[in-house]
Structure formats: C-alpha cells, structure tokens
Amino acid sequence: MKVVGSSFLNRDENGDWVFKVRAKSYYIAQIVQAFGNSKDDDIHLRIEVFRQSVPKSLKQLGYYYGGLIPTLLIYHRDAGYDVDFDTLDLYMRSKYYSTLMIDISTGEERHVPKTFKDITKEELSEVINSICEIEFRENFNQEPPDPKAFERKKSKPLKEKEDE
Numbered sequence: 001m002k003v004v005g006s007s008f009l010n011r012d013e014n015g016d017w018v019f020k021v022r023a024k025s026y027y028i029a030q031i032v033q034a035f036g037n038s039k040d041d042d043i044h045l046r047i048e049v050f051r052q053s054v055p056k057s058l059k060q061l062g063y064y065y066g067g068l069i070p071t072l073l074i075y076h077r078d079a080g081y082d083v084d085f086d087t088l089d090l091y092m093r094s095k096y097y098s099t100l101m102i103d104i105s106t107g108e109e110r111h112v113p114k115t116f117k118d119i120t121k122e123e124l125s126e127v128i129n130s131i132c133e134i135e136f137r138e139n140f141n142q143e144p145p146d147p148k149a150f151e152r153k154k155s156k157p158l159k160e161k162e163d164e
Contacts, residue, residue, distance in 0.1 A: 054121040059151055060128065061116065065089075067145040068131055075140045092135070096127045 012018045069089050076083050083091075093113035101110050116124065132144040 056116060056119050056121050056124045059147075060121065060124045063145075063147045063150045064116075064124070064128060067147065067150040068092075068128065071145050072131075072135055075142065079140075092127075092131060096130045097123070 069085060069092065072092070073083065073085055073088050076088065090113055093116075094111045097116070097119065098111035098113045101112050102108070103110060119127075136142050136144040
C-alpha cells in the first residue's frame with residue numbers, strides 16, 4: 001500500500017470541525033466524490049487547498065553550522081570582536097531570521113531570533129544567501145566558503161579481503 005497523503009480533523013476559528021487532507025489533487029477528488037455521494041443533506045464540505053513547504057535540508061544546515069558560522073567566527077575574531085560560536089549564531093539568526101517584538105515598557109523594537117526547527121528550504125536559502133552577500137561580501141570583502149566543500153561525502157563500500 002502506498003501512502004499518498006494524510007488527513008486529520010481539526011477545529012476552525014468558529015469551532016466547527018474541519019477535515020483537512022494533504023494529498024495530490026487526484027486523491028482529493030476521490031475523497032470529495034465519496035462525501036458527495038452521501039444522501040445526508042446535513043453534510044457541508046469545505047475544501048482548503050494549501051501548498052506544503054519543503055523542510056530544510058541537512059546540506060543547508062551543514063553549510064550554515066559547519067561553514068558559514070565557523071568562517072565568520074574567524075573573521076570577527078580577526079577584526080577584534082570577542083565572540084563565540086553560539087553568540088554569533090544567535091546574532092545571525094536575530095539579524096536574518098527573527099520575529100519583531102515590541103518591548104511594552106519602553107516601546108523599543110527587538111528582533112528575537114527564531115530556531116531553525118520549522119524553517120523551510122526556501123527560507124533557509126534566503127538566510128544563507130543574505131549572510132553570504134551582506135556578511136561576507138559587503139562587511140568583510142571576502143567570498144563565502146564553497147558549499148560543496150561541506151557536503152557529506154559518500155562512503156565507498158569496503159573491499160573484501162581476498163584469501164591468500
């Protein structure tokens with residue numbers, strides 16, 4: 001059996017139950033047909049269509065945490081900044097992937113960094129491209145590290161020893 005989608009019941013903003021389906025349009029049509037053939041007049045079918053985003057990739061995370069942040073750490077330290085890995089990561093996320101909050105006591109705007117837990121591939125690409133363009137090329141006049149250098153190498157199968 002092939003899994004073609006998922007579905008779940010959820011309450012909407014009015015408290016009504018909503019049956020949400022994540023599947024290709026062909027399978028959604030089959031579901032609609034199944035509900036449409038019902039003789040119960042009290043059934044109201046509401047269809048919500050949304051694009052499911054692609055999650056971040058391990059290559060992107062490897063490049064961010066293994067290439068960009070360590071290289072920027074060296075550049076910042078060479079420029080005289082006393083900064084560590086975690087602080088620099090927090091600073092980059094607050095600058096390029098954050099939520100704008102307003103301090104209710106002072107009215108000051110603050111950027112609170114988000115985690116990469118639910119970031120999409122497109123969003124992380126934007127963060128990486130911004131860091132490469134602004135932090136590396138504009139601020140330090142340097143080219144960012146080559147992303148291919150941080151890709152996981154495919155391991156070759158071990159050769160069996162031949163009996164002598």
